[in-house]
Amino acid sequence: MNNKQADILWFKDIHFTDTNLVGGKGANLGEMYNLGIPVPNGFCVTANAYFKFIEFNNLKPKIKAILDITDFDQPDQLEATSKKIRQIINKSPIPRDIAQNIMKSYKRLSDWGGLRNVAVAVRTSATAEDSADASFAGQGDTFLNVTGESNVINRVRDCWSSLFTSRSLFYQVKKKYDHFKIGVAVPVQKLVRSDSSGICFTVNPVTNDKKEIIVETVWGLGEYIVQGKVTPDQHIINKTDWTVKTYNKASQDIQLVRAASETKEVSVPKSKQDSSKITDQMAIKIAKIGQKLHNHYAKPQDIEFAIEKGKLYIVQTRPITTVESNKITLDNQKANINQIPDLKGDPASPGTSSGKVVIINNPKYLNKAQKGQILVTEMTTPDFVPAMKKVNGIITDRGGQTSHAAIVSRELGVPCVVGTKTATKLFKDGDLVTLNGTTGEIWKGDLTGSISNQPKIEKVDPHLKNRNWPLKFPKEMSTVSDYFGPNL
Structure with missing residues (x-):
């Protein structure tokens, strides 16, 4: 059997x-592995296995019947449809040969x-992750x-069903994708017992500085x-001489770690809380x-x-x-404010x-939240996106340039400052403030009289979806289109 026919x-x-076989995530893992990048070993259950599973259980007509009577602009209907379809999939048996192949591969990975x-x-x-707009990147489920x-097999099936989350269904409809031509591959990868972890951007995500x-x-x-x-x-890091240009240390008192039930939050030992x-x-x-990855792909990379x-x-x-939307915003930012800030955070x-x-x-x-306000919060979650689309700016107590607030703000073209520690205590509702998301500075009062208003870049970026965040539609949203924006 050649690769194009393989289930594993x-x-x-x-x-x-091989994106048609293993999707964007799987293809990048394989590409990096073969480049000699230190990637934990693993295998992919290919999209072939998913299509065989759908055909084996004759699921297409059952799913189509549910989709045909769904109004995708109504959140309640969309959620109900997603729940019905996922229940059908999760109760359907996996063909014996595919299940055995998954078990054998998992055992082999364990033996290694x-x-x-x-x-x-x-x-x-x-498999739609490699499309022009990459709208499927990260929308599916992840299990750590x-x-x-048996648990691995059940989680593979859960990943298959996550093609039909409410979020994913909405995008498929708005992008006019055929629900039954999109495949789902499932990478199964040795888990790293992370003492620490993080994200690397190969250009400065705020200033677009290519040397950082x-x-x-x-x-x-x-x-x-x-x-x-x-x-x-x-x-x-300065790329020109590979030195540390700036280092900012942050205290951390809680962390997420592995547990019997997947993960749990625990306290960071006091001896490590203020350590690098x-x-x-x-x-x-x-x-x-x-x-190295930036050069290989010839594009700036977001690396975990x-x-x-x-x-x-x-x-x-x-x-x-x-990168391009940031450039438009930076080009339009024609002046700086020459006044000592009242609060400083990280530019986001x-x-x-x-x-x-x-x-x-x-x-x-x-x-x-009303149009034109400045949203001040401890941190944002995906539920905050409707408010983030309305406001003129965002300020958070916690988080860095790779946090949800930062990524979504860049995506929406909304100025943002994160990690201020005290913004929710320093300011109160109705205070007039000015923020510079390029420098991380915040002032009391309106100091933008000499500065042109920044256009919002109404664009949905795959980074908004690629961390597998849970998605809930707020009850006050009248339609799903309100959540994602009219241009979809």
């Missing part, structure tokens, strides 16, 4: 050109690790710390860096691998890494696609704006 492919047999049941990450990799043959590489790191698993639940350490997560030498090592007992692993790479999304403060720390109160 090991990373060593996968290349970037010298373990009876190696812990793995099971991720979704849709999965052990045992940003490396942000937290204790434990990497989910908290994306959620903005903790503020990461940040190294800025990685050395300068490790930051430079990460940056050099990042540049994990470190276990001093050993570095790269677990994902994807292109940065906000370029541009200068002002407005009245609205403080929201719970998504239940998103209806407080």
